[in-house]
Amino acid sequence: MFPRARSRGLASGSGTGTGTGSGREIRASLVNRRDILQAAGVAGGLCVLPMFSLEAAPLKYRLEPVEIAAGAWMLVGVDEAITRENGGAIANITILDTSEGAVVVDTGPSKRYGMQLADIARALTGKPVVRAYITHFHPDHVFGSQAFGAKALAAPAGVVEGLKRSGDDFASAMYYLAGDWMRGTEVVLPERILETGYEDIGERRLRTLVLGGHTDSDLALFDERSGLLIAGDLAFLDRAPTTPHADLALWQASLATLSGISFSKLVPGHGPAESTPRALRQTADWLKSIEDVIRSAFDRGLDMSEAMGEPLPSWSENIALARYEFERSVMHFYPKLEADLWPRVDR
Template sequence: MKFFLIALSLISWINSAQAKELIYSLSPVKVAQNVYAFIGSTDYFNRENGGNIVNTGFIIGTDGVIVIDSGPSLRYGLQMRKAIRTITPKPVTSVIITHHHPDHFLGNTAFPDSEIYALPETIEAIKVEGDGLLENMFHMVGDWMIDTELKLPTKAISSSKMVMSGRSLRFLPLNGHTQGDLAIMDEQTGVLFAGDLAFYNRTATTPHAHLHNWYDSLDILMNSGFKTVVPGHGPIDQDGASLEQTLRYLKWLEATLKQAAKDGLEMTEVLRLKTPEEFKSLDLHRDEFYRSVSHLWPDIVNETLPLIAQDLD
């Protein structure tokens, strides 16, 4: 009996420890009147952060709450709902997904009674890649993903403006980070949820990037009349510094890789190129540079070599 009680106590302690480890500790940050954000880690996905490397948010309307991105897991979405209730008792009536990367939409299953909106390109990308993204998240963050299932957005965004729960929202359908990147402006406060078109003090990721389209999208956002920017990753900014920093980094990245291709460098040599002082302060600057080389180098070489051949003719 004594052994049984010890074993029971041990199991209870393990379960308690696991439960404690699986708490995201989401804390709403007030961005403007009735507009809040949850600010995630700027690290990679891992079993310590549970995939909470993303900024999500919510807007309180007259009769409900609009969520911007549902996070990386069912557990995140449920804990987001609980955190929202510390601010308002109003129900979540709408969820808007900015793009198809897993940290932004895998919490959809926590909102079974809400309409979930996304661009048509995002919905199609989730249909094509969603199962693989979900499986990969299970591999990377483990038990945090328990009971998370793939849930597609229910409504395709086809208009540039919409009133949701009494809030006038402007939709900017863009691309560059992925094939479908939605930025959302709350017109009442001027808060711009930029999604992953903007990274701030955290190096941009490029697994689905089209750099020149990304430049064009950032130019549109810079001229959108925002008052505050909530980037997809990193701290909130009041003057568009996240947009400008992202643009400068991406242009440096492209110019560096093109010059390396012209110089005839091998990929292993490119990986050893130094980061400028301006970007050394960005979180994960070396890791993301390595990843971007692997993503972008083949296409840049293919684009650059014909140009070199033309110059030689």
């Protein structure tokens, strides 16, 4: 997943409190929402922020673990875009018990989420989290990482590169979208670099599959003990896939790879876990459908807003956020189609 808007600085008049006591001065400058929220935590006198309000949301995520296999649980993300109501808790998170400690796959959207996740994992397993795998660099999957620290975090090199490149922009975007839920959240880069292979933690052997297509680097994990296939955002179920960093051909190839695994249950990045391969098929069908619809609209000379109104296959009526994600996909892919059709001649 990817947030639907980028953060931009707020106009002067908002500010960060500097100094102490009655002499506190407000630095009037262009600052982003993230800076303001960080500052609001220390500047108690800054109770009136003219551009937005720090609403009194119940800042505790409602996380209810669902057992999906022996010693394995899932925290189910809501089928929504990131909002201040859901605090960005839209992605599925997996928790595994091992004799060495708890293992989590993805860390959620914020430091606050990560801390709750750490508490839940400890309560379920009786052990602290010893390893946190990051499936890809999208913010709803990575920003709980502070609760675990860089040494416990493991991801493919491409995920770490993506976080280096875009992590700060994602953090700012998340502050803009989710607001106060994000307070104190910063990017943490995983120190343990994964390749396709195996990870042994206690009695569990996890097969690591470094794939791509949803982003340029996507990790899937197969737990040989339980037969769980944790697919990250390579698989969506009953919720439309997001495509801001997608390579559709590579994504289809990764889905074909995952289809070759004999799993007991598949945990998609978004949507319910099932023992069927429905998530893999549905994701592949969706990607093929939007590629066909967008290509056809482009070839018929429709402009971007006309393309967004094109009909989708009837089966997608039961897919959450289908129209919303399709419109976003048009916005991502139309400029690429135009660039292919009309290459620059000045280079």
